[in-house]
Amino acid sequence: MRRKRTAEPYLWLLFSGGGVAAAFFLPVLILLFGVLVPAGVVGRPDVAALTENVVVRLAIVVIFTLCLFHAAHRIRFTSEELLNIGRIDLLLAVVCYGGALAGGVVTAVLLF
Amino acid sequence: MTDTAETIRQQAAARTIRLEVARYRPEQDGEPVFQSYDVPLMDDWAVLDGLNYVKDRLDGTLSFRWSCRMGICGSCGMNVNGEPRLTCGTFFTEYGDGPIRIEPLKGFPVIRDLVVDIDDFLVKLQHVQPWLIREGEELPLTAEYAQTPEQLEAYKQYSMCINCLLCYSACPVYVLDPDFLGPAAIALAQRYNLDSRDQGDRFDLLNLDEAVWGCTFVGECTRACPKHVDPAEAIQRYKLTAAIRSILPWSRR
Amino acid sequence: MTTYHAKRDHLWFLRNRTYTVFVARELTSVFVAWTIVYLMLVIDAGGPPSFAGEPWMIAINVVAFAATAFHAITFLNLAPKATVVRLDGWRVPAFMIQGGNHSAWLVVSGIVAFLVLKGV
Numbered sequence: 001m002r003r004k005r006t007a008e009p010y011l012w013l014l015f016s017g018g019g020v021a022a023a024f025f026l027p028v029l030i031l032l033f034g035v036l037v038p039a040g041v042v043g044r045p046d047v048a049a050l051t052e053n054v055v056v057r058l059a060i061v062v063i064f065t066l067c068l069f070h071a072a073h074r075i076r077f078t079s080e081e082l083l084n085i086g087r088i089d090l091l092l093a094v095v096c097y098g099g100a101l102a103g104g105v106v107t108a109v110l111l112f
Numbered sequence: 113m114t115d116t117a118e119t120i121r122q123q124a125a126a127r128t129i130r131l132e133v134a135r136y137r138p139e140q141d142g143e144p145v146f147q148s149y150d151v152p153l154m155d156d157w158a159v160l161d162g163l164n165y166v167k168d169r170l171d172g173t174l175s176f177r178w179s180c181r182m183g184i185c186g187s188c189g190m191n192v193n194g195e196p197r198l199t200c201g202t203f204f205t206e207y208g209d210g211p212i213r214i215e216p217l218k219g220f221p222v223i224r225d226l227v228v229d230i231d232d233f234l235v236k237l238q239h240v241q242p243w244l245i246r247e248g249e250e251l252p253l254t255a256e257y258a259q260t261p262e263q264l265e266a267y268k269q270y271s272m273c274i275n276c277l278l279c280y281s282a283c284p285v286y287v288l289d290p291d292f293l294g295p296a297a298i299a300l301a302q303r304y305n306l307d308s309r310d311q312g313d314r315f316d317l318l319n320l321d322e323a324v325w326g327c328t329f330v331g332e333c334t335r336a337c338p339k340h341v342d343p344a345e346a347i348q349r350y351k352l353t354a355a356i357r358s359i360l361p362w363s364r365r
Numbered sequence: 366m367t368t369y370h371a372k373r374d375h376l377w378f379l380r381n382r383t384y385t386v387f388v389a390r391e392l393t394s395v396f397v398a399w400t401i402v403y404l405m406l407v408i409d410a411g412g413p414p415s416f417a418g419e420p421w422m423i424a425i426n427v428v429a430f431a432a433t434a435f436h437a438i439t440f441l442n443l444a445p446k447a448t449v450v451r452l453d454g455w456r457v458p459a460f461m462i463q464g465g466n467h468s469a470w471l472v473v474s475g476i477v478a479f480l481v482l483k484g485v
Contacts, residue, residue, distance in 0.1 A: 006319060006320060006321050006325060008319075008321060008325035009319065009325070009351075009354050009355040009357075009358035009359070010355075010358065010359070012325065012351055012355055013355050013359070016355075016447075019436075019440045020440070022397045022400075022433065022436060022437070022440070023433075023436060023437035023440045023441055023470060024437070024469070024470055024473045024474070025473070025477060026397060026400050026401075026433040026436075026437075027430060027433045027434040027437055027474065028473075028474035028477045028478055029400070029404060029477065029481075030400045030403070030404075030426055030429050030430045030433055031430045032478060032481055032482070033403070033404065033407050033412075033413055033417075034400070034403060034413070034417070034423070034425075034426030034427075034429060034430065035423055035426050035427055035430060037412070037413050037417075038413045038417035038418040038422070038423055038426075039418070039423055040418075042482060042485060043482075043485035044412050044413070044485070045412065045481050045482060045484065045485050046411075046412075046484055047407060047408060047410075047411045047412050048411050049484060050480070050481065050484075051408065060408075064401050064404070064405070067397055067398075067400075067401050068398060068401055070394065070397060071394040071395070071397040071398035071401070072398075073394075074391045074393075074394035075394050075395065075398070077328050077391070078328075078388065078391040078392065078394070081284065081285070081288060081328065081378075082378065082388065084288070084373065084375070086288075086289060103401060103402070103405070106405060107405055107408070110405060110408050110409050111408060136369050138366075138367040138368070138369070141369075143369060144369060194380060194381065195381070218371065219371075221368035221369065221370050222368055222369040222370075222371075223366065223368055229366075229368055262454050284377050284378070284384060284387075287374075287377070288373065288377070328387075328391070329387075329443065329446075330383065330384065330387045331383060331387070332381070332383045332384065332387075335383060344446060345446045348443075348446040348447040349446070349447055349448075349449065351447060352447045352448065
């Protein structure tokens with residue numbers, strides 16, 4: 001068994017934090033903005049007004065980034081288990097976590 | 113002939129159940145083949161009793177491991193109808209009229225028939241240093257260290273492991289990638305980590321990509337465990353411990 | 366010694382219910398990622414984007430809602446495995462921690478819905 005420094009504890013913490021954030025915030029947000037508002041069940045909220053407060057904007061950046069890290073972590077491991085591609089783990093890790101980081105940056109650019 | 117033996121003979125004549133047993137004889141089989149045996153369908157027979165009937169009466173060439181017949185030795189683990197089970201504690205009554213398909217534990221090389229090679233696990237077990245580590249004590253160890261019921265309770269559940277390897281067979285991560293340290297070894301490491309008498313530090317042994325971080329928490333190890341050890345919980349708890357220690361390097365446990 | 370090594374089972378996740386639920390649970394992450402991308406589009410457009418009202422789009426988002434809700438239930442259920450909470454030596458049973466998690470989820474969802482719909 002190889003002994004070496006590992007990034008997994010930090011990735012796991014991001015994954016776990018993202019899992020909690022996704023559990024608490026995403027079902028209600030996708031239900032409202034993805035289903036009920038477009039279907040006309042409820043009125044159209046003013047998103048610009050909702051994100052006016054800088055604390056709200058910071059919170060959104062943090063929550064989105066964490067959720068994306070959560071998804072990246074699971075997609076990395078699950079694709080390796082389902083598709084037997086463990087040997088390209090490093091590449092997958094770069095693509096998945098890199099994508100999550102990029103998503104966080106884009107969210108920040110959109111909001112600030 | 114005693115009455116009991118007579119009763120058994122009559123019942124045996126009346127009803128049978130079919131065992132489909134995986135045979136692998138390296139001198140003649142390139143891969144395992146199934147062989148069927150009809151054995152008496154007794155309400156109080158376990159699958160292991162059926163296999164022993166085969167061995168004694170029908171086919172002496174069948175190979176399998178067993179010892180205690182009471183769920184303690186951990187040697188009769190096999191795949192029964194696709195599930196890893198202790199065959200001494202898995203009864204015919206569970207399977208109706210059968211047939212019952214008996215295969216060696218998944219995830220291990222097959223030596224012969226139902227006998228698997230567990231050397232890989234023995235290496236892993238040793239890797240986690242599953243013993244009490246004391247510092248600065250000379251042999252022979254004579255001091256006693258009393259524990260409170262709470263201190264015993266902290267690790268007792270993990271000490272129930274009988275090394276039967278059902279959890280390894282149940283774990284898709286291990287079956288797909290045998291480098292994974294695996295459920296029982298990590299649970300046993302936790303058994304000593306959580307023991308108040310232990311002064312060892314297994315962080316470097318467990319905080320590895322192939323150790324706790326290889327686990328994706330399928331949870332089937334816990335379901336398979338016949339002794340309620342809950343290896344999945346042991347691994348998740350150590351993930352949290354290792355993660356906290358990674359960000360706070362001076363903290364312990 | 367000649368030993369037999371079983372070939373890789375490519376359909377391992379169909380072999381029992383736990384495996385299948387596990388893979389379903391992990392694949393919710395695809396919809397978590399989709400939800401974030403969609404919400405980024407919402408922020409960009411100042412509200413649901415123009416194509417959001419298309420039936421196929423609503424269908425995708427209904428699935429995304431179901432997947433994220435499944436994620437929430439399974440993820441919050443697993444939490445007590447990593448943390449052992451003891452009160453005066455008594456180990457708080459898993460169902461209480463899970464119940465607390467699910468209650469917190471409902472409360473947070475209620476607050477978010479209230480804040481979003483307050484001005485509507």
